[in-house]
Amino acid sequence: MKRITIDPITRLEGHGKITIFLNEDGSVANTYLQIPELRGFEKFSEGRIAEDMPQITQRICGVCPEAHHMAGTKALDDLFHVEPTSTAKKLRELLYSSFYVTDHTTHFYILAGPDFVMGPDASPAERNILGVIGKVGLELGGAVINTRKQNHWIIQTVGGRPIHPCFGLPGGVSRAINEEERAKIEEIAKGSVEFAKLTLKVFDDVVLKNKAYLDMILSDTFTLKSYNMGLVDKNNKVNFYDGKVRVVGPDGKELCKYAPREYLEHIAERVEPWTYLKFPYLKKVGWKGFVDGKDSGVYRATPLSRLNAADGMATPLAQAEYEKMYSTLGGKPVNYTLATHWARLIELLYAAERLLELSRDPEITSPNIRNIPTAKPDEGVGIVEAPRGTLTHHYITDEKGVIKKCNLIVGTTNNYAPLFMSVRKAAADLIKPGVKITEGLLNRIEMAWRPYDPCMSCATHALPGQLPLEVTIYDAQGNEVKKLSRGI
Amino acid sequence: MAKLKIALYWAASCGGCEIATLAIHEKILKLAEVADIVFWPVGLDFKYADVEKMADKSVDVCLFNGAIRNEENEHMAKLLRAKSKIMIAYGSCAYEGCIPGLSNFYNRQMTMDRAYIETPSTDNPKKILPQTKFKVPEGELELPELYDTVKTLGQTVDVDYIVPGCPPEERTTWLALEALISGKLPPKGTVISHAVKAVCDECPRKKEEKKIKKFYRAYEKVPEPERCLLEQGFLCYGVATRGGCGALCPQANMRCTGCYGPVEGVIDQGAHFLSALSSIIDSNDPEEIQRIVDEIPDPAGTFYRYSLPDSLLRRAIVK
Numbered sequence: 001m002k003r004i005t006i007d008p009i010t011r012l013e014g015h016g017k018i019t020i021f022l023n024e025d026g027s028v029a030n031t032y033l034q035i036p037e038l039r040g041f042e043k044f045s046e047g048r049i050a051e052d053m054p055q056i057t058q059r060i061c062g063v064c065p066e067a068h069h070m071a072g073t074k075a076l077d078d079l080f081h082v083e084p085t086s087t088a089k090k091l092r093e094l095l096y097s098s099f100y101v102t103d104h105t106t107h108f109y110i111l112a113g114p115d116f117v118m119g120p121d122a123s124p125a126e127r128n129i130l131g132v133i134g135k136v137g138l139e140l141g142g143a144v145i146n147t148r149k150q151n152h153w154i155i156q157t158v159g160g161r162p163i164h165p166c167f168g169l170p171g172g173v174s175r176a177i178n179e180e181e182r183a184k185i186e187e188i189a190k191g192s193v194e195f196a197k198l199t200l201k202v203f204d205d206v207v208l209k210n211k212a213y214l215d216m217i218l219s220d221t222f223t224l225k226s227y228n229m230g231l232v233d234k235n236n237k238v239n240f241y242d243g244k245v246r247v248v249g250p251d252g253k254e255l256c257k258y259a260p261r262e263y264l265e266h267i268a269e270r271v272e273p274w275t276y277l278k279f280p281y282l283k284k285v286g287w288k289g290f291v292d293g294k295d296s297g298v299y300r301a302t303p304l305s306r307l308n309a310a311d312g313m314a315t316p317l318a319q320a321e322y323e324k325m326y327s328t329l330g331g332k333p334v335n336y337t338l339a340t341h342w343a344r345l346i347e348l349l350y351a352a353e354r355l356l357e358l359s360r361d362p363e364i365t366s367p368n369i370r371n372i373p374t375a376k377p378d379e380g381v382g383i384v385e386a387p388r389g390t391l392t393h394h395y396i397t398d399e400k401g402v403i404k405k406c407n408l409i410v411g412t413t414n415n416y417a418p419l420f421m422s423v424r425k426a427a428a429d430l431i432k433p434g435v436k437i438t439e440g441l442l443n444r445i446e447m448a449w450r451p452y453d454p455c456m457s458c459a460t461h462a463l464p465g466q467l468p469l470e471v472t473i474y475d476a477q478g479n480e481v482k483k484l485s486r487g488i
Numbered sequence: 489m490a491k492l493k494i495a496l497y498w499a500a501s502c503g504g505c506e507i508a509t510l511a512i513h514e515k516i517l518k519l520a521e522v523a524d525i526v527f528w529p530v531g532l533d534f535k536y537a538d539v540e541k542m543a544d545k546s547v548d549v550c551l552f553n554g555a556i557r558n559e560e561n562e563h564m565a566k567l568l569r570a571k572s573k574i575m576i577a578y579g580s581c582a583y584e585g586c587i588p589g590l591s592n593f594y595n596r597q598m599t600m601d602r603a604y605i606e607t608p609s610t611d612n613p614k615k616i617l618p619q620t621k622f623k624v625p626e627g628e629l630e631l632p633e634l635y636d637t638v639k640t641l642g643q644t645v646d647v648d649y650i651v652p653g654c655p656p657e658e659r660t661t662w663l664a665l666e667a668l669i670s671g672k673l674p675p676k677g678t679v680i681s682h683a684v685k686a687v688c689d690e691c692p693r694k695k696e697e698k699k700i701k702k703f704y705r706a707y708e709k710v711p712e713p714e715r716c717l718l719e720q721g722f723l724c725y726g727v728a729t730r731g732g733c734g735a736l737c738p739q740a741n742m743r744c745t746g747c748y749g750p751v752e753g754v755i756d757q758g759a760h761f762l763s764a765l766s767s768i769i770d771s772n773d774p775e776e777i778q779r780i781v782d783e784i785p786d787p788a789g790t791f792y793r794y795s796l797p798d799s800l801l802r803r804a805i806v807k
Contacts, residue, residue, distance in 0.1 A: 003626075003627055019627075019629065021626035021627055029626050030624070030625070030626045032624065032629055034629060034631060036558075036560070036631050036632050037500070037558070037632075037634075038599070038600070038603060038618070038634055039500070039588055039591075040588070040591045040594070040599035040602075040603065042602050042603055042607055043591070043594050043598055043599040043602040043603070044588075044590040044591045044593055044594060044599070046594075046602075047593065047786055047789055048590070048786055048789045049705065049785055049786050049789075049790065051705060051706045051707045052706075052745070052790075052793075055745065056587055056590075059502050059504070059586065059587040059588065059654070060502060061502050061503060061504075062501070062502035062503040062504020062505065062506070062507050062508075062655060063502075063503045063504075063506075063507060065502075065504065076707075080707065145514070152511070156736075159740070160736055160737055160739070160740025160742060161736050161737065161740070162511060162657075162658070163504050163507055163508055163511070163655050164504060164654065164655070166736075166737045166740055166742045166745075167740055167742065169706060169707055170707050171707070174706075174740050174741040174742050175740045175741050263609070264608055264609060267609055268609055268610070268611040269607070269609050269610045269611060270611060270612070271604045271610065271612040271616045271617070271618075272616070272618075273616050273617065273618055273619045273622045274618070274619070274622045274624060274629040274631070275618060275631070276618050276631060276634075278603075278604070278610065280609070283611075287611075370710055372707070372708065372709065372710070373707055394608075400785050401705065401707075401785070402785045402786060407607045407608055407609060409609060
């Protein structure tokens with residue numbers, strides 16, 4: 001049996017390893033996606049003081065610390081039985097919207113964009129952010145850098161620090177904003193809305209108007225019919241910060257809608273001996289193996305699944321784009337994995353619009369930012385929608401607020417099974433007897449995975465850019481017969 | 489002048505140090521004029537094998553972030569040390585173990601049991617644990633072994649300089665890069681930061697007399713806006729933490745948690761903070777002092793939040 005190893009995977013935010021086993025005739029026998037790291041937050045959080053959990057758990061991931069900070073802070077509200085003030089909730093959501101703008105921008109332009117803008121077969125030397133800027137123009141490149149920088153300013157101003165913010169407290173936040181800061185945030189938000197519109201236009205021009213790409217999006221190789229998970233508000237519109245978790249089937253029917261405290265009734269995690277990462281699945285449907293369809297408990301929690309799980313977007317421009325996507329791709333739900341890139345840009349526009357709304361909210365500069373808890377702490381669950389999937393934090397404390405137990409179901413972890421299945425399917429479809437294994441072909445296999453924007457530092461509790469790719473093919477006796485490398 | 493050859497690597501880390509490296513924003517263009525990045529798994533297309541092929545000491549500087557907690561981390565630390573003239577521990581994980589170093593309160597078995605067996609969402613009746621080697625029908629799959637103890641970079645290889653912080657602030661990163669670019673290097677072992685003294689020195693909060701009768705948790709009361717947090721009874725770690733960050737957390741009304749590590753000349757940050765605390769408790773009555781100190785839950789995890797692996801304690805003895 002031949003063996004191909006892709007280790008580590010490029011443009012994946014963290015560590016990961018793909019191994020493809022070939023039959024004697026050159027067809028794929030099986031594919032494995034392994035996560036080689038465990039970080040142990042669920043254990044060493046025990047004994048720590050609860051109010052520090054938003055700052056401790058955000059060290060799971062420096063790419064999306066805001067998501068952990070926010071889920072942790074919401075878990076503290078629940079744990080201490082305290083309702084945050086209205087302004088505190090809005091400031092949290094404002095920071096979170098700003099974070100989404102930076103995160104989705106990074107993903108599209110630096111991680112995913114190169115495949116589409118430069119093409120999957122472009123040389124690796126061009127297939128990167130610099131190539132993208134070269135093709136779409138320096139002006140847009142400058143806008144990318146500027147949008148990220150300005151939104152990081154918002155994160156530092158509201159959250160206290162640019163990376164690993166410190167403002168979350170049970171019942172509120174630690175710092176109010178003043179009118180001068182608010183006015184600057186509003187200006188940045190206006191610019192972010194324009195930037196998001198421009199980005200959708202780039203996607204339209206470069207991807208949707210190119211029949212080859214559209215065909216690739218619609219192809220069976222990149223299709224997976226799984227359940228869809230996402231946080232929704234009371235009107236079933238997409239929400240990143242708050243609401244209930246809604247799960248919709250591959251047929252578009254609602255399976256369940258649950259509050260954070262009910263998560264254990266709906267989600268279970270499976271352990272496999274060949275990887276450090278667990279495989280979550282829908283408990284009520286059950287684990288049926290690595291298969292898709294209505295009878296398999298495999299679900300996805302991605303931008304596309306969030307749109308599939310919701311009835312629409314809560315802001316007008318994003319809603320129009322939402323309708324356009326579904327009419328273009330043949331109605332809801334969309335099961336084309338590559339359409340996740342489109343969904344992410346619709347979310348980018350929503351985040352920017354929501355940021356603008358919040359920056360204009362008359363309450364946003366109120367000094368009333370904290371309610372002091374009075375009840376004894378015991379147990380709390382907090383859920384937010386992280387860019388890479390529904391994020392659940394669950395803490396149990398003693399009456400002094402010291403953590404006794406901690407359970408975390410983290411963004412990318414939700415998507416481990418479908419991610420693995422998407423890669424396996426692409427490998428089986430693309431690697432055929434007699435087909436030469438080229439660099440472009442391997443990049444197409446990776447394209448099956450990039451829509452999930454997997455972040456393994458996050459998933460292993462354990463970045464942006466391009467990791468090295470090495471493919472080694474072994475024959476049945478374990479001798480190296482071919483070595484393929486990308487870049488130098 | 490030949491361009492500097494720089495390598496960047498991450499071991500057991502969160503990725504925040506990578507983001508912090510990018511946070512020098514437009515200065516990155518200035519860096520590109522004078523330096524070539526020869527290895528950066530996150531940002532560029534290079535392979536481990538390429539590093540192995542490099543001649544010893546052919547890389548001018550390696551910025552290494554992340555702690556050492558498995559075989560792969562250790563292998564890469566040793567490899568990059570051999571290839572690099574200057575090895576920098578960049579960020580708190582490489583420097584002192586950081587928050588993942590809190591794992592040293594437990595051991596590998598306890599960590600694995602919690603993750604794969606005990607957690608309430610885990611469905612694992614057969615108590616399967618990940619294996620370093622596992623036979624699947626098509627062949628054998630391997631995983632790196634997780635170590636029992638989190639180690640710092642300095643406990644693994646010889647380190648020339650340290651850039652502190654979780655993560656280092658933009659200005660701290662740039663201070664280190666400027667020193668490298670100009671060639672005006674400080675003495676070996678220097679912790680590169682704008683400050684050698686405590687965070688308090690750059691904190692705008694007013695300091696008067698530190699006499700504490702009661703400690704408060706962050707959720708218990710709203711701090712007065714301008715007065716020193718420690719004087720108000722919050723366990724602000726600024727007195728025992730190196731400055732250079734700009735005292736960001738106290739300015740956001742939150743206590744410093746100590747991420748820039750000990751001040752110059754101090755080996756054990758936790759012990760330093762403890763001695764500072766004992767001098768400000770407003771009592772001479774041993775019973776009262778005991779009562780006041782007992783109000784601090786989890787002193788070890790709070791005083792050694794970032795520095796447990798690098799402290800005199802290193803780890804807890806787990807029976």
